[in-house]
Amino acid sequence: MTYIYRGTNNSDYFNYMGTDRLVAYGYSGNDRIFGNTQNDSIYGHDGNDSLYGWTGNDYLSGSSGNDYLSGGSGNDSLLGGSGNDSLVGGSGNDRLDGYATTGVEYDTLDGSIGSDTFVLGGSWGVSYQGRGYATIKNWDTSDWIEVRGSRSQYSLRSGNWGGSSATDMGIYYGSDLVGVVQDTTNVSMSRDFRFV
Numbered sequence: 001m002t003y004i005y006r007g008t009n010n011s012d013y014f015n016y017m018g019t020d021r022l023v024a025y026g027y028s029g030n031d032r033i034f035g036n037t038q039n040d041s042i043y044g045h046d047g048n049d050s051l052y053g054w055t056g057n058d059y060l061s062g063s064s065g066n067d068y069l070s071g072g073s074g075n076d077s078l079l080g081g082s083g084n085d086s087l088v089g090g091s092g093n094d095r096l097d098g099y100a101t102t103g104v105e106y107d108t109l110d111g112s113i114g115s116d117t118f119v120l121g122g123s124w125g126v127s128y129q130g131r132g133y134a135t136i137k138n139w140d141t142s143d144w145i146e147v148r149g150s151r152s153q154y155s156l157r158s159g160n161w162g163g164s165s166a167t168d169m170g171i172y173y174g175s176d177l178v179g180v181v182q183d184t185t186n187v188s189m190s191r192d193f194r195f196v
Contacts, residue, residue, distance in 0.1 A: 100127040110137040121148030128178040146194045
């Protein structure tokens with residue numbers, strides 16, 4: 001069974017306590033929506049939304065606005081959309097995609113525990129071109145960085161872009177900084193990258 005929640009054009013708060021799978025739509029406003037233990041799908045749409053999957057293999061989509069997405073436990077898929085988004089995978093093998101295709105975006109992608117995939121490009125092209133980039137936090141060598149194009153188009157350069165005093169690893173598409181792996185330089189093109 002599936003429970004469908006449709007919000008309003010105001011700032012909605014919805015904490016689903018039922019046992020059915022949740023499909024929720026926030027619409028306009030700064031919404032806060034919480035899933036349950038099932039494999040939920042939660043869509044924030046417009047506004048600065050906070051979406052929480054809790055347990056289960058959830059799909060969270062912020063769409064426009066500066067959104068906060070938290071997958072919780074399970075193998076979750078998080079899609080930020082436009083705006084400066086914060087994506088937290090939680091435990092499980094998660095897929096985190098800020099989906100920065102237009103404008104200036106500074107997204108934070110925090111995989112937490114598990115073998116996670118950080119998406120910096122796909123069929124739409126290379127994300128974070130021009131100004132803006134994704135900051136990848138809690139990097140582990142079991143994680144993956146997924147980019148559009150070929151290895152010859154990318155390079156890695158160490159530096160410091162924030163976080164602690166530890167050195168970071170910058171990911172460049174040509175001369176354009178598109179990602180920063182925070183507080184570590186233990187990043188390898190041959191080991192850690194998927195080219196699509």
